[in-house]
Each structure stands twice: as structure tokens, then as C-alpha cells.
Amino acid sequence: MALSNVVETPASGFNFENVSRNVALEGLLEGGHTKAPKPMKTGTTIAGVVCKDGVVLGADTRATSGEVVADKMCAKIHYISPNMYCCGAGTAADTEKTTDLLSSNLTIFSMNSGRNPRVVMAVNILQDMLFRYRGQIGASLILGGVDCTGNHLYTVGPYGSIDKVPYLAMGSGDLAALGILEDRFKPNMELEEAKELVRDAIHSGIMSDLGSGNNIDICVITKQGVDYIRPYQESEYKDKRQRRYKYRPGTTSILTEKIVPLELEVVQETVQRMDTA
């Protein structure tokens, strides 16, 4: 789909080919007592802040699948281009694939034109794609980057809405994080102060929201480069267990054993010289 953007223009209007197929599938699954597999959501807290020298993005590292923690150290800050990173909340597969697609598109563009992509271009591509899918792609993204026009922070919602903001939080812990940001944000902050603010905002999301937890990742984007600190802060809870749970070899009973020897014979031998000059 990314290449089709560059090579041919898509047919005009909305594409609803898959709607009747989806309805039929839902009916099939409900009738047959099998449930559709639940997509893994990130149930997240992500935040971003624009400061004097660049943009600071932060995220927690917990991915939940319903009420179970599926991944304790998942990476929610995705690489888009050398000067842009994107935090994603919502369905994990959607955020990963959307940001991958965006990154590929921008790489093709910068190879074609010889220029570094601007943040506003990335936002437009994202908005175009998410709006086209009418909210079926459950990705809420915070895109931050530094380009020749300055430091920018944008949010893109799953239905394709965008907003250009100086500070922002998204995900299930967004209200908790926004409380901290609203209280302490000032325009043109120093880098260290901005990092502490984002860390505190994510921390508040982690403590107040059950869908967020574990460690905090921070990504600092400036004109000089990117500092992706993973983890910026590890969770202070250390699970010290009191007993050791190790099993001796032989604890699992072997019921039957069958050994099939693989007989190999040399059929053909070729030698290929490597050029090691």
C-alpha cells in the first residue's frame, strides 16, 4: 500500500470492499462458538512536550491483552525518520504497522527528493491513511520531530483528526498525565526540565491507570540528533521472591521415546571461491 501511493494514485472515493466480508465473518464466528481473537491493545500512557531545543516524547512499557499484561517491556516510541519519532497508543499491531508504513514512505520520499522529510508531511500522510480507513485502524499517535522549520508536536487520532500542540498526552492514562502537564508546562523550557516533566507525567499515568505500568521510555529529539533512552527509569518495584523455583532434570516424566536416525549421503559437492581481496 505504501508503494501504491508512490507508483499509482488510488481509485477515488471510499473503498468498502471488505465491509460485507467482515459482516459475514462476524456472523460465522458468533454462530460457531469461536470468538474472534482479541487484538492486543497497548492501554497506554504516552506524552510529548515541545521545549526550547527540541521535542521530548515519553511512554510507559506495558502492553495489555484484556486484563493480562502481555508485554512488560514493549517499545511504544517508534522510529519514523532520523529527525522524527512517533508514540503510539491503541491497538498494538495498528500502531506498529502504521508507523512502519509511514517510515517507509518517508524514506522513499527522501531518496527521491534528496531532502529530509518535514514533520507536517508525515502528519498529512498519517491523517490521509487513517481517515481513509474510517477509524477501523485503532491507532492514536503522537508525532514529534525537529526539521528546518522548527520543533513540532502533532497528535493524530484514529479517525484521522490532527492537532498541533505544545504538549500532549494520549492513551488510557492520558487524563492522569495531562494533569501533571497542565500544571507544570511552560513555553520554551530547558531540556532537562522538559525531560523531568514528561517523566513525571508518564509516572502519574503509570500509578493511576491500570493499563499502564512498568518502565518509562524517553526520546529526546533535537537539531543535533536523537537520544532514545530506553528505559529512562525502571520501575522501583523489585520482585524479590523468597524461595527458588528450579526443577531438577527428570522432573517432567518421559512417557515414550522414539529415535529416528537421519541417514544422509553426500550427493553433490560444489566449491565456490569467495573474493576476499
Next chain:
Amino acid sequence: AKMFTQVYGDNGKMKEYHYTGPVEHRFSPYSFNGGTVLAVAGEDFAIVASDTRLSEGYSIHSRDSPKCYKLTNTTVIGCSGFHGDCLTLTKIIDARLKMYKHSNNKSMTSGAIAAMLSTILYGRRFFPYYVYNIIGGLDEEGKGAVYSFDPVGSYQRDTYKAGGSASAMLQPLLDNQIGFKNMEGVQHLPLNQEKAVQLVKDVFISAAERDVYTGDALRICIVTKEGIKEETVPLRKD
């Protein structure tokens, strides 16, 4: 997807918008407040443990709401599920215990409390108490006893049982460590009190790692013939 087939119809042209009639808004009398409970019976002791987090949806109501309630000097009950029903049920059990004591001039035994709870729960068979109960205590001979219930009153006596939101994660671990299941050539050592308390703490640490509704702190009630001792251990707060 369903919305589109209604609005667009089969041939892709927009259908006439028509009013579909009165819409029913459902009110659910239940809500799930999370929490995990665990009980283990030993030779001369019983342990009832629960986490202390009260949650709803993705929010936390309280970090200090233990789910073990002391009933008599020899019995503790752990209740998790819908907090409103937990509170009412424990009030009803307390009242019935007092009535029994006044009529019969003695405290109820653990087995008697279990049988009574079963009838109380089945009395609400068609609008159940949304509570997962586990009773832990000492029986008449002074041996540890654990009784586990379902929301409508089915119960049985066990050696160990986990209930609540992380029960599916804890029960297999207990089957392996206390029941020595799925292991060969391992000595079946009887469980002593110190090892049982360590195991309960470790098992809750694991539950708090992977279950979002379990965490904050762990309250352990150890029932012996000397009385009931309480211990609180911190767990993950995120």
C-alpha cells in the same frame, strides 16, 4: 461495519434514514472491582491472603481495601468480585453468626459457617451475589480447613484454592508447588507454616506482575489455635 450496511444498503446507494423505534438503555446491577484471594490449609494452621487493590474499569478506587474478613477466632473469609455484594454478604454472615451464638451459646465452627454460606448464596440463586468466596480456618480437630465457593453456593473442602481475577494464573502454580502435580521423583514434603507463607508471598508477586487488577499490597491472615495473626507486604503499585 454493521452501521455501513444499514446506511448504504446492498447496491451502494444511501438508504432512506428511518427511526428505528425506542432504544433500550441497559443498567447493569453488577460491576467488577477486581482482587485476588488465596487460601491454604496446613496441618495445624490455615492461611487466607488477599491483595488490597479495589479497582473499576481502568481506575483504582483504593489501594488499601483488603478482602479478608475475620468471622470468628478460628475462621477468616476472603471475598472478591463485586465490592457492594462483598460488603453486604459479610454483614449478613456476621449477623447470622451472632444469632447462632445467642441461640446455641457457642461460636460456629468453620464447617458450619461453610454450610450456612452455601444456603445463603443459593437463596439468591436468581439474582446472585457476585462474590467469589473462600473460607479458611481450623476445623473441630484443630486441622487447617479451606472451603471454596462459586457465586451461587456450590462448595467443597480443599487443601488450597485461589479465587478472583488472577485465580487462573495462581491455581496451576499452587497445584504444582503444594499438590506436587505434574512432577516426578519429587519428595512430597508436608507444608509447614513458614514455607506456606513464603509461597503465598511469592505467588502474589507473580500475580501482580501479569494481572492488572492485582497489586498495591498483600494482606495475609494466619489462623492457628493461638489466634489470628495479620501481616501486610507491599506489591507493585502500577
